[in-house]
Amino acid sequence: MFDDFFIRALIAGIGVAFVTGPLGCFVVWRRLSYFGDTLAHSALLGVTMALAFEINIAISIFIISSVIAIILVKLEKNTNLPGDALLGLLAHSALAVGLVVIGFLSFIRFDIMGLLFGDILAVNVDDLIIIWGGGAIILIVLKIIWKPLFASTVNYELAEAEGLNPDRAKAIFTILMAAIIAISIKIVGLLLITGMLIIPTAMARNISDTPKKMVIFSICGGLLSVIMGLFSSLQFNTPSGPSIIAAALFLFILSLFRIKQSIQLKN
Amino acid sequence: MTIENNVLVKLTEVGLKQRNKWLVKGVSLIVERGKIVTLIGPNGSGKSTTAKIAIGLHKNIDGNVEKFTDKIGYVPQKISIDWTLPLKVSDFMVLTDELDEEKINEALKLTGADHLKNQNLGNLSGGEFQRVLLARAVSKKPDLLVLDEPVQGVDFTGEIALYKLIKEIADKLNCGILLISHDLHTVMTATDHVICLNGHVCCSGTPKDVAMNNEYKLLFGEQASQTLSIYEHKHDHVHSNDGDIKKN
Numbered sequence: 001m002f003d004d005f006f007i008r009a010l011i012a013g014i015g016v017a018f019v020t021g022p023l024g025c026f027v028v029w030r031r032l033s034y035f036g037d038t039l040a041h042s043a044l045l046g047v048t049m050a051l052a053f054e055i056n057i058a059i060s061i062f063i064i065s066s067v068i069a070i071i072l073v074k075l076e077k078n079t080n081l082p083g084d085a086l087l088g089l090l091a092h093s094a095l096a097v098g099l100v101v102i103g104f105l106s107f108i109r110f111d112i113m114g115l116l117f118g119d120i121l122a123v124n125v126d127d128l129i130i131i132w133g134g135g136a137i138i139l140i141v142l143k144i145i146w147k148p149l150f151a152s153t154v155n156y157e158l159a160e161a162e163g164l165n166p167d168r169a170k171a172i173f174t175i176l177m178a179a180i181i182a183i184s185i186k187i188v189g190l191l192l193i194t195g196m197l198i199i200p201t202a203m204a205r206n207i208s209d210t211p212k213k214m215v216i217f218s219i220c221g222g223l224l225s226v227i228m229g230l231f232s233s234l235q236f237n238t239p240s241g242p243s244i245i246a247a248a249l250f251l252f253i254l255s256l257f258r259i260k261q262s263i264q265l266k267n
Numbered sequence: 268m269t270i271e272n273n274v275l276v277k278l279t280e281v282g283l284k285q286r287n288k289w290l291v292k293g294v295s296l297i298v299e300r301g302k303i304v305t306l307i308g309p310n311g312s313g314k315s316t317t318a319k320i321a322i323g324l325h326k327n328i329d330g331n332v333e334k335f336t337d338k339i340g341y342v343p344q345k346i347s348i349d350w351t352l353p354l355k356v357s358d359f360m361v362l363t364d365e366l367d368e369e370k371i372n373e374a375l376k377l378t379g380a381d382h383l384k385n386q387n388l389g390n391l392s393g394g395e396f397q398r399v400l401l402a403r404a405v406s407k408k409p410d411l412l413v414l415d416e417p418v419q420g421v422d423f424t425g426e427i428a429l430y431k432l433i434k435e436i437a438d439k440l441n442c443g444i445l446l447i448s449h450d451l452h453t454v455m456t457a458t459d460h461v462i463c464l465n466g467h468v469c470c471s472g473t474p475k476d477v478a479m480n481n482e483y484k485l486l487f488g489e490q491a492s493q494t495l496s497i498y499e500h501k502h503d504h505v506h507s508n509d510g511d512i513k514k515n
Contacts, residue, residue, distance in 0.1 A: 029351055031351075150362070153352065154348065155343065155348075157319070157324055157341070158343060158363065159363060161323070161324055161341035161413070162339055162340070162341060162363040163339065163363075205351065205353065209353045210354070210358055211353060211354060211358060
């Protein structure tokens with residue numbers, strides 16, 4: 001009925017949606033959307049490194065994103081610049097340096113559009129293993145650090161005072177962010193990854209009243225977006241990554257009606 | 268870590284310097300099991316800083332902090348809950364510890380907040396929120412409770428009732444309490460030892476000693492100690508939780 005590449009794309013997208021759901025909640029709660037963008041932009045540099053040294057793209061992206069995250073923490077401590085300025089500095093520098101390095105690698109044929117907006121239909125079996133294996137590890141680690149991470153998201157001092165070690169949880173979470181970007185870049189591309197993290201979560205916020213519900217709805221929203229986006233991409237011959245994000249946006253708009261209702265009920 | 272001689276936390280000559288300014292300096296205090304130690308002092312006198320040093324929230328401090336327990340319940344002075352995070356009171360209660368329904372209900376009941384259990388945290392009034400904060404800190408049956416202005420936003424009758432409750436909690440859980448207040452005469456009944464701070468320890472002792480102390484009078488004005496003595500004379504009745512007044 002469907003071609004193999006389409007089935008692989010579906011399996012890959014579903015795998016990513018399971019991970020972006022819970023991580024996206026923390027991105028929204030901790031106001032890290034621009035941080036996600038910065039890591040995603042630095043992924044371009046990771047890809048060029050992978051091509052230059054012939055190593056696995058996901059691993060290379062993971063390493064570069066982690067390095068950028070560490071640099072950010074150091075800069076935050078040692079400069080008087082505000083966080084958003086530092087994020088902008090790193091995001092655009094990493095993007096620019098990445099593009100410059102690509103210029104030097106003229107001997108490599110390179111699909112820049114696929115990198116920017118995703119190339120889910122080209123997913124192969126190795127990618128599936130990385131997505132599902134890496135995704136499972138991310139979710140397990142997130143489950144382990146859930147308590148301190150969540151408590152410190154609500155209130156840092158409470159978590160620290162009552163012995164939960166929020167700094168360690170935050171550092172591990174940063175690594176998880178780098179990891180999700182590394183495994184999902186092929187699905188939606190580096191310009192749209194943050195959208196995959198945030199839009200289903202924003203939709204979930206509109207229709208949930210507890211953190212647990214928000215995580216579940218966020219996963220459901222991501223899954224629906226992937227399925228709707230891929231099928232419509234097949235139907236209308238639209239680019240698949242942007243179609244997934246557009247589907248997520250559609251769900252978000254639907255969820256706005258739910259807010260309107262609940263506000264009316266209150267009055 | 269063992270608990271010796273009922274001492275839960277011991278600060279020896281601690282100080283904290285930030286941006287070339289001492290926030291507090293040379294503060295020593297001991298909180299023991301079953302005892303309530305109150306820090307009072309004007310705004311910016313280092314009360315919260317001292318409390319945070321005691322529970323290890325400040326690094327790079329001068330002096331020595333010995334903590335003999337890890338079971339700490341903390342009510343911070345300022346806490347803002349973000350609207351992006353949907354959080355019910357029942358979720359908030361299990362923030363740092365796993366608790367069963369029964370313990371949650373018990374703690375909420377103790378602080379008169381049981382009817383708020385299914386409310387969204389963002390919808391609570393200031394006073395209701397303080398009661399929930401207190402319930403959360405108490406629910407895990409800590410050895411040491413650190414309460415930073417725990418009754419802010421609570422109405423006057425509720426305030427005295429809550430201080431009474433804090434005293435009861437200290438007795439019932441047999442825990443030590445480090446309490447911060449800007450107002451000596453309302454904590455009067457609920458405290459064993461008062462430390463008056465103004466960047467350093469200005470004076471300390473029983474509530475009565477402190478109220479009569481000259482340095483305290485200088486810091487808060489003659490009025491303050493008079494209020495206290497008047498209050499003491501008036502103290503012939505108690506306010507119950509529903510606002511009722513009973514003669515002693």
